[in-house]
Amino acid sequence: MVEKNKNNGSGIAWVFALTGWMGFTLGPIISMYLAAYGSGPIMMALGSTALVFFGASAYVLTTRKNLNFMTGFLMTGILVAFVAGIANVFLQIPALAITVSSVFAFLSAGIIMWQTSAIIHGGERNYISATVTLFVMIYNLFVSLLQIFGVMSDD
Numbered sequence: 001m002v003e004k005n006k007n008n009g010s011g012i013a014w015v016f017a018l019t020g021w022m023g024f025t026l027g028p029i030i031s032m033y034l035a036a037y038g039s040g041p042i043m044m045a046l047g048s049t050a051l052v053f054f055g056a057s058a059y060v061l062t063t064r065k066n067l068n069f070m071t072g073f074l075m076t077g078i079l080v081a082f083v084a085g086i087a088n089v090f091l092q093i094p095a096l097a098i099t100v101s102s103v104f105a106f107l108s109a110g111i112i113m114w115q116t117s118a119i120i121h122g123g124e125r126n127y128i129s130a131t132v133t134l135f136v137m138i139y140n141l142f143v144s145l146l147q148i149f150g151v152m153s154d155d
Helices: 010-037 040-063 068-091 094-120 127-153
Strands: none
Touching: 010 040, 010 127, 040 094, 040 127, 068 094, 094 127
């Protein structure tokens, strides 16, 4: 609904609905990690997410590079990682889970850079689409890093 209404005023309401739902789903995830590992992995994931977001954005804003050439690589990578993640639901291979989380974290950082580049070079003129893309990538980055730090803190 966000994409369908991105060019009218109700698009903002749909953005709030989407971000609210994503926040609602993040609560149980954080509660689970808090109960299992304490606050350490959550704080490390939060700090790392902020560091990656600001670092990636600063790089693009400083260099002013047009990263449009990364589109195919990033979209293909997301699809492959998504399929690998679904496969791991059935396979239950811990190394694959960490690999998928690492790939998602890497690709999320790449998409943050790509979207920031599109914003400053005029490739993305719709602020609703840009906002949703950046928010979803920050969410994915945080959850991926939380998975990695949670496994690393597991005894």
